[in-house]
Each structure stands twice: as structure tokens, then as C-alpha cells.
Amino acid sequence: MPPSARPRSRIQQRNREVILDAALEVFSQHGFRGATLDQIAEVAGLSKPNLLYYFPSKEAVHKALLTGLLDTWLDPLRAMNPGGEPLAEIMAYVRRKLDLARDYPRESRLFAGEILQGAPRMREAIEGDLRDLVDEKARTLRRWMEEGRIARVDPVHLIFSIWALTQHYADFDVQVRAVLGPGHDPFAEAGSFLETLFARLLATGQAPG
Structure with missing residues (x-):
């Protein structure tokens, strides 16, 4: 029986989580192409041989991260x-x-990096689960519009x-904080602004038809 098919011990599960967290840090800083198994x-x-016991390649680590990330990304919608x-x-x-952008900035940058590369390891998921969910919620939004509620x-x-x-507030965090300067909470300020922006956009009779 291969290692991946056996029930994981507590130590094995912990090591797997440690590797994935380390990989998230490395991938979010260096991108997929710039990251190495040695860095992770x-x-x-x-040790690298210990890492390879859990994941046979850099691609396998990256795919495991992205698979878990997609559910996190879709849950709010x-x-x-x-x-x-x-x-x-x-x-x-x-x-x-x-x-989500505030609490998971590394994950946001990992996802953005994958999309910028053409989503070679996520294309099936974004053309499947993600698109299906967007289509479903778009139907709900369209119904609300037809009912005159937005x-x-x-x-x-x-x-x-x-x-x-x-x-944007996760992917361009350094730029956002540099422009705002010290003493600002970008996410608190953004929340108030975005609520005003979308409330005005969607108020009946105030948005373009």
C-alpha cells in the first residue's frame, strides 16, 4: 500500500500541515517557478528526503495547496x-x-499567481466548480434585478x-499601506468605502439599466 493510501498518524498529519504552511510561504513570496523544494x-x-516522503514533487505540494484553497475561496459566495x-x-x-483578503493574504497571492500563469494546475476547477457557482449566483442576482429589488x-x-x-487589498498590500501611510487600517476603511460604493450602484433607479 502506498504511503498516500495509508491512514496518517498524528505526527504524519502534523508534518504534512507544516510542509503545506511552509510551501504557502515560499510560493506566495517566489511564485511557482521561483520556489524550490529545498526552500520549502x-x-x-x-530534510528534503522527509518532505519527499509526503509529496513526490513541487507540483504535488502546489496542487495540494490549491485544492484546499479553492473551497476557502468559494465559501463566501x-x-x-x-x-x-x-x-x-x-x-x-x-x-x-x-x-478573506485580510485573514488569508498569502493564499490570495498564491491564487493570483496561479491565475497569472494561465491556471495550469487549476483550469479544470475554475472551469468547473468556480464557473458553476458563479452561474448559480448570477441567476439569483438576475432574479433580484428582475423583481426590482436591486x-x-x-x-x-x-x-x-x-x-x-x-x-486588491491582499495582493497589493505593500502598495496599499505605502500610499495610506501609518495609522490607517486598510481593511476597516475599505469596508466602509465598498459598502457605500455597492449600495449606491445597486440602489433601485441609481445604477445604469
Whole structure:
């Protein structure tokens, strides 16, 4: 029986988690192409042969990270309730995405790096689970628009704009903090601004039809 098929001991599970956390740090700093197994092993505090016991290649480590990340990334959109009050549901989604950018900046940069490379290790997932979820929520948004509960805008591009305006604060964190200067909380300030922006955009009769 190969190691991957055997039940993991507590130590093996811990080592796997340590390797993945180290890999997240290395990949988010250096990208997939710039990262090496030697760097990941060093950050993890393990030997390279020990690392290779758990993951046979750099690609395997990267894929394991991305597989776990996709669920984390989709959960905030999944939580949008089609039976809820439209504007409140959209504002809550914006807040969840902003919280995700604040709490998981390395994961955000890892995801962005994969997409910028053409998503070679995630294309199937983004053309499957991600697109299916966006289509589902776009139908909900379109229904709310047809019912006159929010203004008419393109629902898919609305979702894109929420992604862009929230993930920016993780992917360009250094730039954001350099421009704002000390004494600012980018995420608190962004939350208030984005709620105002989307509330005005989606208020009935105030957005382009």
C-alpha cells in the first residue's frame, strides 16, 4: 500500500500541515517557478528526503495547496442566501471577501499567481466548480434585478468587481499601506468605502439599466 493510501498518524498529519504552511510561504513570496523544494524544506524545518516522503514533487505540494484553497475561496459566495434581502446579502458577501483578503493574504497571492500563469494546475476547477457557482449566483442576482429589488447591472461582472476590489487589498498590500501611510487600517476603511460604493450602484433607479 502506498504511503498516500495509508491512514496518517498524528505526527504524519502534523508534518504534512507544516510542509503545506511552509510551501504557502515560499510560493506566495517566489511564485511557482521561483520556489524550490529545498526552500520549502528549509522553512518547514525538515530534510528534503522527509518532505519527499509526503509529496513526490513541487507540483504535488502546489496542487495540494490549491485544492484546499479553492473551497476557502468559494465559501463566501456559497453563503449568499437566495432567500435573503438582496442588498444585505451582497454587502455581507463583500465583507466576507474583504475578511478573506485580510485573514488569508498569502493564499490570495498564491491564487493570483496561479491565475497569472494561465491556471495550469487549476483550469479544470475554475472551469468547473468556480464557473458553476458563479452561474448559480448570477441567476439569483438576475432574479433580484428582475423583481426590482436591486438595480440592473451585469451580474457576472458585479461578482468580478467584488473580487477585484476586495482581493486588491491582499495582493497589493505593500502598495496599499505605502500610499495610506501609518495609522490607517486598510481593511476597516475599505469596508466602509465598498459598502457605500455597492449600495449606491445597486440602489433601485441609481445604477445604469
